[in-house]
Amino acid sequence: MDAVWVVLVALSGILAGAAVNNAIAMVPALRTLEEMTDHDVRRAWSRVPGACVGMSAAGAGIAGVVLLAFAHQVSSGSRALLIAGIVLSIATACVGVAAILVEGAAREPILVEGAAREPILVEGAAREPILVEGAAHERRPGGGHPSAYRALQRRWDALQVLAAVFSLGMLACNVVAAGPG
Amino acid sequence: MADSLDVIRVILAGLMAGGLLIVELGLVRTIRGLAQATAIRLHVAFDHYVEWSMPPLTIATFLVGVAGLIVNGSLSGEAVALIVAGLVATAVVAAISQFINVPLNARMRKWGHGTVPPEYPGIRRRWDRAHRARTIAGQIALVCFAAALVSTRI
Numbered sequence: 001m002d003a004v005w006v007v008l009v010a011l012s013g014i015l016a017g018a019a020v021n022n023a024i025a026m027v028p029a030l031r032t033l034e035e036m037t038d039h040d041v042r043r044a045w046s047r048v049p050g051a052c053v054g055m056s057a058a059g060a061g062i063a064g065v066v067l068l069a070f071a072h073q074v075s076s077g078s079r080a081l082l083i084a085g086i087v088l089s090i091a092t093a094c095v096g097v098a099a100i101l102v103e104g105a106a107r108e109p110i111l112v113e114g115a116a117r118e119p120i121l122v123e124g125a126a127r128e129p130i131l132v133e134g135a136a137h138e139r140r141p142g143g144g145h146p147s148a149y150r151a152l153q154r155r156w157d158a159l160q161v162l163a164a165v166f167s168l169g170m171l172a173c174n175v176v177a178a179g180p181g
Numbered sequence: 182m183a184d185s186l187d188v189i190r191v192i193l194a195g196l197m198a199g200g201l202l203i204v205e206l207g208l209v210r211t212i213r214g215l216a217q218a219t220a221i222r223l224h225v226a227f228d229h230y231v232e233w234s235m236p237p238l239t240i241a242t243f244l245v246g247v248a249g250l251i252v253n254g255s256l257s258g259e260a261v262a263l264i265v266a267g268l269v270a271t272a273v274v275a276a277i278s279q280f281i282n283v284p285l286n287a288r289m290r291k292w293g294h295g296t297v298p299p300e301y302p303g304i305r306r307r308w309d310r311a312h313r314a315r316t317i318a319g320q321i322a323l324v325c326f327a328a329a330l331v332s333t334r335i
Contacts, residue, residue: 002331009327013195014202014320021200024234026207029226037219044211051206171195179188179330 004070005178008062012085015055016164016171019092022048023164027157042156046103052163053096059170060089074177081177088170092163099159102152186249187333191326193242194267197274198323200235201316209309217297220305221289228286236278243271246326260329267325273318281311 026045030038063086067079074082208227212220246268250261285308292298 005331006324006327009191009330010195010198010323013191013323013327014199017196017199017201018203019199020196021203021231021234022207025227025230028230029223032226033222037222040219041211041215041223044214045207047210048203048207171192175188175191175330179184179333
C-alpha cells in the first residue's frame with residue numbers, strides 16, 4: 001500500500017513538473033522562433049504531450065488501484081481526493097491527445113513549386129492569395145496560410161497551459177490524499 | 182504546520198523533478214534532430230525562461246525540506262533519513278546546475294545569431310551529460326521526499 005502511494009505521488013509530481021515547465025518555458029520559447037522553425041520544433045517536441053498522456057493515464061490507473069484494492073485502508077476524505085485526482089488525470093490526458101491532434105493538423109505542408117511570380121490562390125481554410133516570389137519552392141504549414149497556422153499555434157499553446165493547470169490540480173489532490181492523516 | 186510542510190516539500194520536489202525530466206525527454210532529444218544553428222537558438226530561448234523558474238524551485242525545495250526537519254520533531258528515524266537523502270540529492274541538482282549547465286548556457290548566449298562555433302558539439306555533449314546527472318538526482322530527491330511523506334502515515 002505504502003509503495004503504491006509513493007509511486008502515485010512521485011508520478012503525479014513528475015507529470016505536473018513536466019507540464020508546468022512545458023507551459024512556462026517551451027511555449028514562450030517557441031513564440032520567439034520563426035514560423036517554419038517553430039513548426040519543425042513543435043513536430044520534434046510532440047513526444048512531450050505524448051509522454052504527458054502516458055503519465056496521466058498511469059496516474060489515473062494507480063489511483064484507481066489504490067481506490068479499489070485498498071478501499072478499506074483509505075479514509076473517506078482521501079477517497080474523495082483520489083477520485084478528484086483521477087478526474088483531473090483523465091482531463092490532462094484528454095488535453096494531451098488534443099495537443100497531439102492539433103500538432104498533426106499543422107504538420108501537413110503545402111508545396112508550391114514553379115517559377116511563379118503571380119499570386120497563387122491556395123484553397124482551404126483561408127481563401128486568400130499568397131504571393132510567391134521568384135523560383136518558388138515554398139512550403140507553409142497549417143493549411144497553407146500563416147493565419148491558419150497561427151490559429152493552430154495559439155490552440156496548441158493554450159492546451160499546454162491547460163494541461164499544466166489540470167496536472168497541478170491532480171498533484172495537489174494525490175499528495176494531500178497520501179499525506180498525513 | 183509540519184504536515185503542510187511535508188505536502189509542500191513533495192509538491193516542490195515533483196515540480197523540480199518533472200521540470201528536469203521534460204528537458205531530458207523533450208529538449209535534449211528535440212535539439213539532436215535540428216540543425217545546429219536552430220538548436221542553439223531553441224536552447225538559448227528555452228533556458229532564458231527556465232532560468233526564471235528552476236533555480237528558485239530547487240532552492241525552495243531544499244529550504245522547505247530543511248524547515249520540515251526543524252519544525253517536525255516527531256519524525257521517525259526512517260522519515261528523517263529519507264528527507265536528508267532527498268536534501269542531498271536536491272543539493273546535487275543545484276551544484277551541477279550552478280557549476281556546469283548555467284555557465285555553458287551563458288557561453289551559448291554570447292554566440293551571434295546563426296553562428297555555430299567549432300566547440301559547440303563538445304559543449305553540447307557536456308551540457309547533455311550534466312543535465313542527465315541532475316535529472317537522475319532530481320528523481321531520487323522526489324522519490325525520497327514522497328517516501329518520507331508516506332512513512333509519516335504509519
